[in-house]
Amino acid sequence: xxxxxxxxxxxxxxxxxxxxxxxxxxxxxxxxxxxxxxxxxxxxxxxxxxxxxxxxxxxxxxxxxxxxxxxxxxxxxxxxxxxxxxxxxxxxxxxxxxxxxxxxxxxxxxxxxxxxxxxxxxxxxxxxxxxxxxxxxxxxxxxxxxxxxxxxxxxxxxxxxxxxxxxxxxxxxxxxxxxxxxxxxxxxxxxxxxxxxxxxxxxxxxxxxxxxxxxxxxxxxxxxxxxxxxxxxxxxxxxxxxxxxxxxxxxxxxxxxxxxxxxxxxxxxxxxxxxxxxxxxxxxxxxxxxxxxxxxxxxxxxxxxxxxxxxxxxxxxxxxxxxxxxxxxxxxxxxxxxxxxxxxxxxxxxxxxxxxxxxxxxxxxxxxxxxxxxxxxxxxxxxxxxxxxxxxxxxxxxxxxxxxxxxxxxxxxxxxxxxxxxxxxxxxxxxxxxxxxxxxxxxxxxxxxxxxxxxxxxxxxxxxxxxxxxxxxxxxxxxxxxxxxxxxxxxxxxx
Amino acid sequence: xxxxxxxxxxxxxxxxxxxxxxxxxxxxxxxxxxxxxxxxxxxxxxxxxxxxxxxxxxxxxxxxxxxxxxxxxxxxxxxxxxxxxxxxxxxxxxxxxxxxxxxxxxxxxxxxxxxxxxxxxxxxxxxxxxxxxxxxxxxxxxxxxxxxxxxxxxxxxxxxxxxxxxxxxxxxxxxxxxxxxxxxxxxxxxxxxxxxxxxxxxxxxxxxxxxxxxxxxxxxxxxxxxxxxxxxxxxxxxxxxxxxxxxxxxxxxxxxxxxxxxxxxxxxxxxxxxxxxxxxxxxxxxxxxxxxxxxxxxxxxxxxxxxxxxxxxxxxxxxxxxxxxxxxxxxxxxxxxxxxxxxxxxxxxxxxxxxxxxxxxxxxxxxxxxxxxxxxxxxxxxxxxxxx
Numbered sequence: 001x002x003x004x005x006x007x008x009x010x011x012x013x014x015x016x017x018x019x020x021x022x023x024x025x026x027x028x029x030x031x032x033x034x035x036x037x038x039x040x041x042x043x044x045x046x047x048x049x050x051x052x053x054x055x056x057x058x059x060x061x062x063x064x065x066x067x068x069x070x071x072x073x074x075x076x077x078x079x080x081x082x083x084x085x086x087x088x089x090x091x092x093x094x095x096x097x098x099x100x101x102x103x104x105x106x107x108x109x110x111x112x113x114x115x116x117x118x119x120x121x122x123x124x125x126x127x128x129x130x131x132x133x134x135x136x137x138x139x140x141x142x143x144x145x146x147x148x149x150x151x152x153x154x155x156x157x158x159x160x161x162x163x164x165x166x167x168x169x170x171x172x173x174x175x176x177x178x179x180x181x182x183x184x185x186x187x188x189x190x191x192x193x194x195x196x197x198x199x200x201x202x203x204x205x206x207x208x209x210x211x212x213x214x215x216x217x218x219x220x221x222x223x224x225x226x227x228x229x230x231x232x233x234x235x236x237x238x239x240x241x242x243x244x245x246x247x248x249x250x251x252x253x254x255x256x257x258x259x260x261x262x263x264x265x266x267x268x269x270x271x272x273x274x275x276x277x278x279x280x281x282x283x284x285x286x287x288x289x290x291x292x293x294x295x296x297x298x299x300x301x302x303x304x305x306x307x308x309x310x311x312x313x314x315x316x317x318x319x320x321x322x323x324x325x326x327x328x329x330x331x332x333x334x335x336x337x338x339x340x341x342x343x344x345x346x347x348x349x350x351x352x353x354x355x356x357x358x359x360x361x362x363x364x365x366x367x368x369x370x371x372x373x374x375x376x377x378x379x380x381x382x383x384x385x386x387x388x389x390x391x392x393x394x395x396x397x398x399x400x401x402x403x404x405x406x407x408x409x410x411x412x413x414x415x416x417x418x419x420x421x422x423x424x425x426x427x428x429x430x431x432x433x434x435x436x437x438x439x440x441x442x443x444x445x446x447x448x449x450x451x452x453x454x455x456x457x458x459x460x461x462x463x464x465x466x467x468x469x470x471x472x473x474x475x476x477x478x479x480x481x482x483x484x485x486x487x488x489x490x491x492x493x494x495x
Numbered sequence: 496x497x498x499x500x501x502x503x504x505x506x507x508x509x510x511x512x513x514x515x516x517x518x519x520x521x522x523x524x525x526x527x528x529x530x531x532x533x534x535x536x537x538x539x540x541x542x543x544x545x546x547x548x549x550x551x552x553x554x555x556x557x558x559x560x561x562x563x564x565x566x567x568x569x570x571x572x573x574x575x576x577x578x579x580x581x582x583x584x585x586x587x588x589x590x591x592x593x594x595x596x597x598x599x600x601x602x603x604x605x606x607x608x609x610x611x612x613x614x615x616x617x618x619x620x621x622x623x624x625x626x627x628x629x630x631x632x633x634x635x636x637x638x639x640x641x642x643x644x645x646x647x648x649x650x651x652x653x654x655x656x657x658x659x660x661x662x663x664x665x666x667x668x669x670x671x672x673x674x675x676x677x678x679x680x681x682x683x684x685x686x687x688x689x690x691x692x693x694x695x696x697x698x699x700x701x702x703x704x705x706x707x708x709x710x711x712x713x714x715x716x717x718x719x720x721x722x723x724x725x726x727x728x729x730x731x732x733x734x735x736x737x738x739x740x741x742x743x744x745x746x747x748x749x750x751x752x753x754x755x756x757x758x759x760x761x762x763x764x765x766x767x768x769x770x771x772x773x774x775x776x777x778x779x780x781x782x783x784x785x786x787x788x789x790x791x792x793x794x795x796x797x798x799x800x801x802x803x804x805x806x807x808x809x810x811x812x813x814x815x816x817x818x819x820x821x822x823x824x825x826x827x828x829x830x831x832x833x834x835x836x837x838x839x840x841x842x843x844x845x846x847x848x849x850x851x852x853x854x855x856x857x858x859x860x861x862x863x864x865x866x867x868x869x870x871x872x873x874x875x876x877x878x879x880x881x882x883x
Binding site: 413421464468 | 552555599602609610
């Protein structure tokens with residue numbers, strides 16, 4: 001694929017690069033194309049590791065990240081990429097160390113590359129106007145891209161979208177320039193919550209929803225989903241990977257996020273339509289090499305145990321979203337719930353966060369190399385710990401879906417009772433010989449005959465019952481304890 | 496023979512005169528029978544409120560008087576326990592998963608009642624249950640809701656055209672006609688007939704009974720029946736509700752009092768639950784307090800088994816049973832009830848039971864002699880006025 005790459009690039013990642021140059025596993029290509037975005041991923045990994053220590057302490061640190069990609073003149077296969085960062089989130093970065101590691105990484109990836117042209121100052125000005133002066137600016141070449149630009153764009157967007165889901169305090173701007181064509185995208189998160197993982201690592205989770213739910217007062221509406229934090233578990237490292245240099249301890253912590261929050265709509269039917277599993281490296285960037293494990297996970301799921309007995313899960317890859325399980329209801333006489341105009345579609349995201357601790361590794365360069373090695377062997381590590389990882393994932397899903405399943409049963413009861421109320425009420429009206437009473441009922445519903453009365457009353461009663469809205473005090477967001485801190489930002493609409 | 500009979504009833508006759516004198520001074524029973532059209536209008540009013548709520552985009556709710564709250568009940572010595580005019584309510588909402596089913600059940604039963612009245616037909620509570628077993632879930636739910644509706648509309652259940660299958664039995668010197676014209680003769684000495692389901696339809700009551708004996712338990716009732724007690728203590732009427740009496744049994748006792756104006760005696764076990772059952776006949780229950788005036792018979796007298804009888808008759812100790820914690824709790828509860836304070840003699844008996852810490856069933860008298868109840872206890876009690 002990239003013959004110019006030096007196999008001695010990363011001592012610990014030799015196996016990874018061999019794997020990669022031979023044409024990496026279909027699963028990793030399916031997730032996003034490593035051959036195209038390797039440089040970008042590595043730069044982001046470096047940046048996140050450099051800022052991690054600084055982020056751990058103190059309040060939320062926001063800011064912006066600019067990814068500017070331009071095609072090299074006279075070459076459609078090479079891209080110049082500039083990554084710029086501004087704002088408090090990257091304020092504590094040791095710039096000298098960062099540049100040193102960056103130079104080292106780039107030299108190893110592209111030993112013979114020439115200096116990259118500076119991007120247009122106007123592109124940077126727009127960014128600095130928003131976030132202040134640049135604290136980080138890294139300019140590099142993305143080489144030898146052999147796939148169509150459209151697919152490349154989709155895959156970069158997918159990667160950045162996944163990145164933003166767990167780094168929601170950072171606003172990401174993507175600019176693509178190819179010839180005369182310019183494309184700009186902003187990845188902004190409307191609502192996010194701070195979650196503490198592994199007892200000490202803050203992560204800002206995107207909990208915003210993309211659907212509009214009616215409510216009497218917008219301010220009273222909950223603006224997010226509900227994360228459930230699972231217990232962390234230690235993963236055993238296979239001996240052969242230990243021999244390759246991955247030492248220390250690896251942990252995994254699942255977090256589920258069911259969106260949107262429906263506690264304020266206690267009577268609306270809900271329908272789980274999508275389940276996404278995302279894996280994140282210790283640096284909090286999306287991890288590759290887990291797709292095969294994720295794809296096979298559904299085979300170990302007991303749908304009945306999760307209350308999804310009338311559903312089937314099909315694994316799909318959706319552009320800009322990534323790998324998801326589409327959840328489809330299998331219609332049968334027993335499982336068919338009356339179609340409801342008021343049903344809310346739910347999506348479930350299962351985040352798997354990784355942590356690696358090795359007390360003998362302290363500097364960014366070694367940490368980065370170790371993470372690359374971990375990511376390269378991630379599929380094998382997950383498979384080696386298949387039982388406990390699958391159990392942890394299943395338990396996390398079961399816990400989150402338990403409330404939904406209870407709600408579904410109550411929904412069915414309410415539907416049945418509502419039908420009874422409607423038929424009983426209309427029966428009395430239709431068989432009454434009291435003209436005053438009948439007229440009063442018809443006038444009340446503003447109809448002229450019992451047929452219209454039947455339609456209008458039926459629709460109105462269902463609306464009144466199933467669209468019930470409760471004020472924000474009943475919402476989970478106000479009840480969540482120490483691990484979660486509410487963010488009340490209402491930012492511009494995300495891409 | 497005639498003089499012996501007169502001797503047996505002399506105290507009873509004196510009691511009757513006294514009761515008749517008191518009855519003139521009591522408040523007349525309210526005529527609670529409502530016309531069908533009034534009840535239809537009441538139901539229509541509820542439905543209109545539901546429709547109006549929906550038209551205003553509000554979830555309809557029903558406000559049911561709380562029948563189980565002591566706060567909603569007061570005591571009147573001439574009536575018994577009756578529901579206050581100002582009561583607290585339970586709100587049954589249609590937009591809450593916890594209460595929507597009950598809301599639906601109530602509206603469904605209102606519909607059934609509405610149609611029964613329109614067609615001038617009757618149904619039992621059991622019929623209503625089988626109308627939609629999935630919605631109602633259990634017979635007890637239907638029973639409870641029918642009483643809730645009766646209380647909500649302030650009409651007796653029989654006005655709702657809902658009948659209950661009676662569980663009680665009656666025997667003795669009594670003949671009457673049912674509403675459908677059937678002639679009921681209770682005079683066969685060793686059989687009893689079920690109490691009618693439609694007490695208000697009973698007419699042409701003929702009886703020369705000198706008293707009515709309410710028997711708590713079916714077992715005791717059957718024993719007395721087998722021993723031909725109605726013949727031995729003739730003329731009399733004997734009735735049982737088989738434990739806690741249903742509404743029809745209570746209505747029947749009330750009907751006998753209203754028609755015959757003869758003393759009514761209760762024969763219950765000397766235990767807290769027997770006393771409570773007797774109080775239901777006499778003063779009514781909290782749950783049915785809204786219909787007290789047609790269900791209570793404040794003139795009921797406690798014939799036996801009295802706690803003081805146990806000592807007086809030297810009932811063998813092995814026939815006595817120690818009170819349990821539940822019995823103590825029930826006794827304390829009885830002592831707090833307003834009507835007990837109104838009956839000093841009953842209060843004394845209850846306090847005696849508390850002191851002796853024992854209870855006894857009527858059958859315990861068999862420990863004295865097998866036929867002691869029939870041949871000694873009852874005749875002497877009646878002859879010498881041994882009631883309180």
